[in-house]
Amino acid sequence: MTPSRILRFPSDRSVGWLRARGPQWPDMPHGILLGDARGDVPVPDDCAPRLLVESTAARDLSFLSRLQPGDLDALELTQTQVTDEQLRHVPHLSGLRRLSLSDTDVTDRALMHLRPLVSLQWLALWWCRGITDAAVPDLLALRGLEFLSLGRTGITDAGVLQLAALPALRTLTLEDSRVTREAVAELQRQRPGLRIEHSEDRIA
Structure with a gap:
């Protein structure tokens, strides 16, 4: 298995964990752990990377701007300290297919940042008490x-x-x-x- 691309994260700290799913791991539906999301992480070209962000790291998601649009298949922010404002760092990840914001303090205002995610297929907002009917127009944009x-x-x-x-x-x-x-x-x-x-x- 030869890595063919590099995902770039802050070199001075870990912001979470990187997992990957792919045909080379048929018996592991949840994929394998590639390691800490720190520094330059090599990943196989034929895998679907999933980033699980550490709770406090989610308070500043500016590190996502270092990633290329197709670098992540899934972004996991469940039970983190992510805020509405920090989700402004997500829209350029146009290849994102799965996103979890479950059990966070995000509100309706957060969802306007998700509108550009045209590839998004799976969205979890469970136990986000700040999500109300006002979020529906933004949800309807995710066709x-x-x-x-x-x-x-x-x-x-x-x-x-x-x-x-x-x-x-x-x-x-x-x-x-x-x-x-x-x-x-x-x-x-x-x-x-x-x-x-x-x-x-x-x-x-």
């Missing part, structure tokens, strides 16, 4: 979304029904949300092939 997680957010019936307009959406998770059974039924009527995960438990 390639196939998976969207909105459990434990502030999304309501009015917002979720608009998501029927996402043409590629296959799975929508709404567990522990404010969305009612009636809205889920109506969305299912409009999009009969859509898989919806929903529970009756509501967040306060």
Whole structure:
């Protein structure tokens, strides 16, 4: 396995961990650990790199500007200290297909930074209490979304029904949300092939 490209991270500190999936690891669906995201990291050309950002490193994502548009397949910011403002460093990663912001303090304002991510297929916003119906226009701009997680957010019936307009959406998770059974039924009527995960438990 000969590395054919270099991903460049800060040389003075680790900002997280780099994993990769690829055909050369058929028995490892979650990929392998390539190592710390520090300095110049060689990666095989035929793999899909996934960056798991360390919690405090997410307070300053300017290091992402050193990456090329197609360097990352997935960006994992779950349970980090990322802010709305720091997501301005993400839009140039046009090859990004998966992004998780779950269990962070991001709000509706963060999602305007995601609009340029035309390749995005998978977006997790679970337990982002600052996400409300006001975020829906930005979500609708992500026409390639196939998976969207909105459990434990502030999304309501009015917002979720608009998501029927996402043409590629296959799975929508709404567990522990404010969305009612009636809205889920109506969305299912409009999009009969859509898989919806929903529970009756509501967040306060």
